[in-house]
Amino acid sequence: MSTLHSAMSASASALTAERSRIEVAVSNMANAESTRGVNGQPYRRRDVVLASNPVESFDDAMGRTGAVGVKVADIVEDKAPFARRYDPAHPDADAEGFVSMPNVDVPEQMVDMLSATRAYQANLTAIGLIKDLISRAMELGK
Amino acid sequence: MNDIITDRSIMSALGRQLTVAVAKQSVAASNLANLDTPNYRTRDVSFDEALNQVLPGGEKLAVTQRGHLTGQPNVASGELEDAEGLPTRRDGNNVQLDRELLHMNRAAGDFTAAQTALSAKFRLVRYAINESK
Numbered sequence: 001m002s003t004l005h006s007a008m009s010a011s012a013s014a015l016t017a018e019r020s021r022i023e024v025a026v027s028n029m030a031n032a033e034s035t036r037g038v039n040g041q042p043y044r045r046r047d048v049v050l051a052s053n054p055v056e057s058f059d060d061a062m063g064r065t066g067a068v069g070v071k072v073a074d075i076v077e078d079k080a081p082f083a084r085r086y087d088p089a090h091p092d093a094d095a096e097g098f099v100s101m102p103n104v105d106v107p108e109q110m111v112d113m114l115s116a117t118r119a120y121q122a123n124l125t126a127i128g129l130i131k132d133l134i135s136r137a138m139e140l141g142k
Numbered sequence: 143m144n145d146i147i148t149d150r151s152i153m154s155a156l157g158r159q160l161t162v163a164v165a166k167q168s169v170a171a172s173n174l175a176n177l178d179t180p181n182y183r184t185r186d187v188s189f190d191e192a193l194n195q196v197l198p199g200g201e202k203l204a205v206t207q208r209g210h211l212t213g214q215p216n217v218a219s220g221e222l223e224d225a226e227g228l229p230t231r232r233d234g235n236n237v238q239l240d241r242e243l244l245h246m247n248r249a250a251g252d253f254t255a256a257q258t259a260l261s262a263k264f265r266l267v268r269y270a271i272n273e274s275k
Contacts (some may be wrong), residue, residue: 003168004168005165007171007172008171010171010172013207014174014175014176017175017178021178028183050180052175052182060267066168067168067169067266068175070176070178070179115178116229117144119177122174122177123175124244125246126170126174129246129250130171133163133164133167133253136252136257137257139257140257140260140261140264
């Protein structure tokens, strides 16, 4: 059964997912110059993996199609090689004077953040519309 | 008599319009939620299914005595199908933001229209109950 509430849950799950995309993009940008990550290695760009997720597991078990939300399936690290910058004075420089820099492309992160923001706004609009419908339906009882 | 007061056919048609609008709203919300999910395909409430529910026929309640109500078949959640003809992005997703927002607004309009008509209907019934006061 698709109800207004399950539609709203779907939109709400998207808000959560888009927010974690923004969080990850922001932490990538914050660490664009971090040559020492948690394991001593330079920071690796992280990426959110989204997967669609039925709102009501009951519908899913019954083989029916209801509202489909989204969830963060995983946060993965980018295995792309680090950028190498020549800076012999840097404490993390290797014998040849090169420093391994995080594989974060700041403009790319900005674009990702913009698209996540737009998706967030779209889902907020959707929630507003659904909310209007619910209060409309309430008016039937007046 | 029952039919005259409650105008059952109109009421149930309006009720179905509400249900179909909710189903469309729900599908558009699902599509919107999966705006960035790789390999997600835009879904649609199929029109044929919605039409079939409006047309007469379908299952009714069993009647053991004359005067029992048969009820109206009212299962309007609708079959879902993949929308066709939408451009697919490189990640296999084909959700179009403007299309889904348009569908949501249209469904909201349908819902509001049916709700307005239904409450007008209810107002008439209340008017009759209150002896035209």
